[in-house]
Amino acid sequence: MSVSAIAAVAVVGLSGCSSNTAAKQKSDTLTVVFLPSDSTKEQEPVRNALSKLIHKATGKQVKLQTTTDYNVAIEAMASGKAQIGLMGPDSYVEARRQNGKVAPLVTYSGASGTLRDAHYFSYLMVPKNQVAAYQQDGKYSLTKLKGKSISFVAATSTSGFAVPAGAIAKENNVKVTALQKGGDFFNKVLYGQSHPGSAVNLFNGDADVAAFDDIDLVKYGSFTNDKTKAGADFKVSADAPAPLDRARGKESVALAAYPVQNEPLAVNSSAVNKADQDKIVKALTSKSTTDNQLFFSKPGAKKAGLFTQTGKVHFIHVTDKWYAPTHKVLGH
Template sequence: MKKLKKVLLGLLSIIMAVSLAACSKSSTSKEKKDYTPKSLTVAFVPSQAANKLEARAKPMEKMLSKKLGIPVHVTMSIDYTTVVEAMKSRKVDVGFLPPDGYVLAHKQGAADVLLQALRFGIKQPGGQNTKNLVDSYRAEILVKKGSKIKSWKQLKGKKIAVQTPTSSAGYVFPVAELEEKGLNVLKDSKLVTVTGHDQAVLDVLNGDTDAAFVFEDARNLVKGDVPDIMNRVVPIYFTKPIPNDTISVRSDMSPAFKKKLAKAFIEIGKSKEGHEMIASLYTHQGYVPVKDSDFNVVRKYDKIIEKEEDNK
């Protein structure tokens, strides 16, 4: 009888331990889904000179803080991979990520998409804005006017200014589409990584590179300093549409706070001061809800890049 009692007590202990572990796990899981920031850290990556972007982004701290009722800190990161890692380690709550940056973050369980940016459409030639708001844009390949390079076919062996590998317009889409056409620029051209699409435009203008992969129409970023840039640097290729940039959030953020945050960003985009700020940051004109499945085209292009890098 004593032996049976010991066995039953042992089984009871095991059951209680498993039950407690399950409860603990359930509690942890619940906590991960209910993260509500007491202060908010928002990360940007320069698409232009970092000092200019940081100065233009600073007003967002005050605007968001007023709407959310918590302190907000805006920070600059050197590239999108850094932002993804910071979100993964829970050091950054909100990231302004391009499509590829978001896809990478979501794949790693670091972020969920909250909103997508709206931009004015671009009319070519001349790279001027239209009055239509669109949820996609294109990448373009630029060369110096008068260059012997007239087609993407002539980029073999040439020096090309690009952004980091998580930049949709500055890397992924041009590289993937040229691969589909039969040109492996990773192997057959010299890619030079630069910081900012404005720098890529200037590198072409100054003859530091033969071409550049940038978003359409990045030439406007330097028009203030180089008024005739549209005549001196010209596009020779445009990619298919790319989903616009995202505002992405930590994957453990609570649904209630996500809703509050989305409302705040949308309202900021509609206000006069807020609209001027976001337009100066990334030429954003406002924000709208978006689904993860809207970025499947990006995943397709990422697979092309992965295959190309394996064959490099």
């Protein structure tokens, strides 16, 4: 999958990790770590469902670790303090950079049921009533962002920083590092620490523009037109839960939309034996898991699952080789 106009993102370096920490983990316990967007109260049923699935598949006790910081999840996976993690593409790649034993078990397919369309979208969004200010010659222009305030998700988020920041940097002929804090290209730079958090910064008026993705926001609203390109219109639903409950009915429009490879459920292979890995993959790719609405909810469902069941979406086994495009995007 190609992603154009992307520069490598500078991330906070963490110390290298060996398998020694992982080896100390109790053999009868597995810890699963979640990124901030999957650590919310609303996602608790999903986390519990994943815990039960892994326990049933392996017979081992499962502990769940929620986070409010991407780097905490990355460090947990790289060090072996957590043996399994639901990671974003960038978080996975960074964890693997720190420890080559981190590897993907599964991702979820596209609507075709294959990896051909196994991607989601990253956006640069502005309030709908402000969109005219970002147009030039009838087209949306990222050069109009200079001097504005922006909300990213986190410096280690693929769709919430790396991809949109790379595009802004290229179009404005600046370095990505110039976009990480206010006072240089942007007047102010905020980090929402989750995709909904970044959207809140936009809808609350704390940021002029915000980066976030579709998979984490469709739990709070829907797109009213083509979500695959600039001009995509996202509207917060009338019954949106926290943290977007105060933004109900508000709309944002995408200045740009970029495809991003689907996220993996990753494993630290030095801490989880091959037999257990195979059991987890078999359980996740089973028909019963595909039909479980806690994992794949129907479009418009009142209670959103981990992902939305469109077409033939299901979990599918992948290796690190499939993530070569993301490694290239991030310069790893």
